[in-house]
Amino acid sequence: MNDISHSSPGAHSDELLFAAEADAAGFRALPGWKLLIVDDEEEVHVITRMVLEGMTFSGRGLSFLSAYSGREAAEILRAEPDVAVILLDVVMETGQAGLDLVEFIRGELGNRLARIILRTGQPGQAPERDVITRYDINDYKHKTELTAQKLFSTVTTAIRSYNDLRAIEKTRQGLELIISSTRGLFQRGDMELFARGVLDQMSSLLRVNEDCLFLHSPSGFAATVQDGDIAVLAGTGEFSHCGIGLACSLSLDVLDALRTAVREKSSQFTRDHFVQYFRSRRGGENLLYFRLNHPLSPFEHRLVEVFSRNVAVAMDNMQLGLELANSQKEIIFTLGECVESRSKETASHVRRVSECCRLMAERLGFAAQDAELLRLASPMHDVGKIGIPDSILLKPGPLSTEEFEVMKTHTRIGFQMLKGSPRPIMQAAAVIAHEHHERWNGQGYPRGLRGEEIHPYGRIACLVDVFDSLLSRRVYKEAWPLPRVRDYIADERGGMFDPGMVDILLGDLDAFTALRNEFPD
Incomplete structure (x- = not known):
């Protein structure tokens, strides 16, 4: 084995320096960059640690890990997915143990971030041209050429590359969070998901730590922040316990920083934190709080301002979309209630049907968005009754054959009313209006569909x-007791109703009756 030279490190970049004994600014110590040394000779480990000991990059030192075989390194990498740099020997327990480990890291572990520096004392065993071409490594060094200066430079370059790739990956994840928050306004918690994406993106852009908060108030923070009642959308790091609907206990220094920003209606930047204050066009106030491990540069200040303006625009658009969706929901429920009121049935019927349809869809394993779509569309199931004469619709006794034929047309009337809209809610409502009187045994109306020919929404x-x-209670009958209803539905299993759905309803009858009782007549 050839020893690593002990020559002086010499000049280095402004990011590479020896660690100070104490942080004069009072910033908390950050965890070190993890460097894994993989070599079957103890001397290599000792000399590598000795040469690199005390080095820091971007305010963080090195944390050394050692493995003496490819198998041992594989176990360490399974347990430590955030290793930044791997100094890897080629020849260990086998002639290409190091190369096998490279394939394990990139293939089985799927780790594309760790920077792999291949070190070999036997270059003929693994020719550089072949290795660089065939394997996903980031550098190839002969042990004879790795002086202390070159080792410093090589490791520094590798850490910088790892840090940049990690920042890109975090930015990608943040963008995915923001994109996923706009996939559907039916999903609960979409605003919180959006806020977490904002925090992740900001952390990546500024390369700051993850102790941050996103606060929002549609009507202003003036009272809430002063009273300590903070409206937090999302928090990460030490604030990860904060979020929509969660109690958020904040220290006095954080509260003071937030109060100052709200009182002065401006952003506040210090050495150890910043609070970005911005208003949306719709009048809401927003605060981003970040704890810092380094002061922000003037360029980073401008970056925060630009990013915050974009966030404000995005929030305005999201809130407008939510309001439009809520308005659409209210219109649908109101129309459904009007139909029920005309037929002398209570408006609560459509609410109960709506919630019980959602519960049934959830029990059947529907995606959350589909279950919510069914909840919103089901109030329109009888909208076609708008076209049925009062003399038939309000008749207290049994309908004649001719009258019943007229009543049956409400399914086609409802379908014709709704089918022209391209909106998913209206499309679902059209299906439900058309098929909610079809029967599992094929004896329903209007088309006599059988079994799974009937859309699941119609069957539910x-x-x-x-x-x-x-x-x-209805104009033509009194309310039935629950045991009689249970027996009737059980008797119609496979007749009127989908057998699987009957099993779910009767198997969880308490849940359905409890939900129904939330909306009494």
Whole structure:
């Protein structure tokens, strides 16, 4: 083996220096960059540690890990996925143990971030041209050429590359979070998901630590911050316990920083934290709080300002979308309630059907978005009754054959009313209006569909509508007791109703009746 030279490190970059004994600014110590030494000779480990001991990069030192075989290194890398740099020997327990480890890291572990520096004392065993071409490594060094200066330079370059790649990866993850928050306004917590994406992106852009908060108030913070009642959208790091609907206990220094920004209506930058204050066009106030491990440069200040303006625009658009979606929901429920009121049935019926349809969809394993879509569309199941004459719709006794044929047309009327809209809610409502009187055995109307020919939304609405109607008083009947309703639905298993859905309803009857009781007549 050839020893690593002990020559003086010499000049180095402004990011590479020996660690100070104490941090005069009072910043908390950051964890060291993890450097894994993989070599079967102890002397290599000792000399590498000795040469690199005391080096820091971007305010962080090195944390050394040692492995003496490819197998041992593999176990360490399974347990330590955030290793920044791997100094790797080629020849260990086998002639190409190091190269096998490279394939394990990039292939089985899927780790593309760790920088791999191949060191070999036997270059003929692994020719540089072949290795560089065939394997995903980042540098190739003969042990004879690795003086202390070159080792410093090589490791520094590798850490810088790792740090840049990690920042890019965090930015990608932050963008994915923001994109996922806009995929559908039906999902709960979308604003919090958006806020977490903002925090991740800002952390990556500024390369600051992850102790940060995103606060938002649609009407202003003037009272809430002063009283300590903080409206937090999301928090990370030491603030990860904070979020929508969660109690958020903040230290006095954080509260003071937030209060100052709100009182002065301006952003506050210090050496160990910054609070970005910005207002949206819709009048809401927003605060981003970040704890810093280094002061921000003037360029980073400008970056924060630009980023915050973009966030404000995005939040305005998201809130506008939420308001439009909520308005659409209200219109649908109101129209459904109007139909029920005309037929002398209570408006609570559509609420109960809506919530029970959602519960049934969840029990069936529907995606959250599909279950919510069904909840929103189901109030329109009887909208076609708008076209049925009062003399038939409000008749207290049984309908004649001719009258029942007219009543049956409400399914086609509803379908014709709704089918022209391209909106997903209206499309789902059209299906439900058309098929909620079809029967599993094919004896329903208007088309006599059988079994799974009937859309799942239609089958669910059919069962839930009958379940709630039988338990409720109508102009033509009194409410049935629950045992009678249970027996009727069990008897119609495979007749009127989808057998699997009946099993779910009767197997979890308490949950459905409890949900129904939340909206009494």
